[in-house]
Amino acid sequence: MLLTGREREFLQAISRLVQSNPFLPERIAAERDALGRDFREVDPIRSLSVDDPSQPDPNRVRLNERLEEVVPSVRERLASGADASDHDLALYQDAVLRLLYGRHLEHFRVAVESSVAKGRGPGRLRSYASFAREWEHFFEIPMTTWRPDLAAPHAFACLFQIQRAFHHIFQSIVGHSVVAARLRGAVWQSVFTHDLQRYRDTLYDRMGDVPTLILGPSGTGKELVARAIGFSRYIPFDANTATFTEDFVGGFHPLNLSAMPGTLIESELFGHKRGAFTGAVGDRRGWLEVCAPGGTVFLDEIGELEPAIQVKLLRVLQARTFQPLGETAERPFRGKIVAATNRDLADAMQRGEFREDFYYRLCSDVIVTPSLHEQLRDAPDVLRELLQFIVTRVTGEATESLVDEAEHWIVEHLGSDYPWPGNIRELEQCVRSVLIRKAYRPAPVRPQSDEDRVFGAALRGELTAEELLRRYCTLVYARTENYQETARRLELDRRTVKSKIDEALLTQLRGAAAS
Secondary structure (H helix, E strand, O other): OOOOHHHHHHHHHHHHHHHOOOOOOHHHHHHHHHHHHHOOOOOOOOOOOOOOOOOOOHHHHHHHHHHHHHHHHHHHHHHOOOOOOHHHHHHHHHHHHHHHHHHHHHHHHHHHHHHHHHOOOOOOOOHHHHHHHHHHHHHOOOOOOOOOOOOHHHHHHHHHHHHHHHHHHHHHOOOOOHHHHHHHHHHHHHHHOOOHHHHHHHHOOOHHHOOEEEEOOOOOOHHHHHHHHHOOOOOOEEOOOOEEOOOOOOOEEEEEHHHOOHHHHHHHHHEEOOOOOOOOOOOEEOHHHHOOOOOEEEEEOHHHOOHHHHHHHHHHHHHOEEOOEOOOOOEEOOOEEEEEEOOOHHHHHHOOOOOHHHHHHHOOOEEEOOOHHHHHHHOOOHHHHHHHHHHHHHHOOOOHHHHHHHHHHHHHHOOOOOOOOOHHHHHHHHHHHHHHHOOOOOOOOOOOOHHHHHHHHHHOOOOOHHHHHHHHHHHHHHHHOOHHHHHHHHOOOHHHHHHHOOHHHHHHHHHHHHO
């Protein structure tokens, strides 16, 4: 028999741990099952304020120690011809993967961090040679015909990707709150799906076909989420050169759609041929062509995109092809699309400003970024964590005196109920203002009048004639409380007025008048 009862229980827990999302409670449950009495209680929420990624986690250390005891012993039994079921062999494979990840984690971590610091990929990874030798030792076993269902270079690429994704998600999404933890977990799923084994076996090179849509209020870090996804994509590893086939650092291509006219957006995305439009004095490759298979094109403010360009992007999502301006030949798009908006797309679709078919090509993977107010309501202590993060970014170091100064000013002058309408972006400007002037002035908020409620959307061109009539009838009726008088003022039939009253809006207007 290949495994004892205790070994099987341990390796089953390890298998669950290998497949788990490191930012969700399932990781803690798997570690507890694997270690039993040796498990040490830790904070279930992994965040930059709680964990130092360079310091060993006590449970991870103990797990690696036990794997170093169990896996070589199981390997010797396999070499001795012990009978093994398919299930036990699958457990052994997951255990070896976890063991090798633990052995090479420090190499992975240093390679990722140095790549980010230098702004280019890690180059030649000499650690692969030892990884390949260990892989052969555990899987190329004499006297056995069984082999793992994945090759060493692919396994190396997957394990490196796991560390790369953990680094970027962990460093980009800050906050020791439940809503922030859920966001980190959601981004991990966007990269690997909820089934890591299926991803590793079949989906790793297909996730570019699935666009990601990031929704949330302005200033909530949607681009940080997009970057974490873009920098975490699978890139094949070439064992012959000991290098990755692409540079993950240079594979993220952001484009803010609200800052450009339509023609420039098309040129940036699709590229153009010389003479395609006035000013096109030469050929230009767009981001869709430049983007490598493991790269990402980030379309910020997708809700502002003109319907005509939505149609062209819809074809990119459907057929994975595009045409540069001035050219008729199709070219393949090989990367991934990540889009973001703070607009209410359901409302935009209802008004005909956002195509439904375009939305339904984007909505298979949706991430919602929480507001700063949600985070602080869930965990008020998050304010200091975020201030430490922002101060480090603003000053280059964690200056505790500035953190104390900003926190004191916020508590003293804004209080815990301040809604932070500008979210994280506003908090950063608050820190800068306290740094410069020792104070921060929020934008004045003017009380919204009845006219604002009724005509604000009309002035922005967001209402149909029927919607405008309904709102105007409701406003006048809220002031007269009489159908006949309202009809007289508007020169309409009394029955028409009665049919146009918006009860929900009427309730709001009466509430505002009462207050």
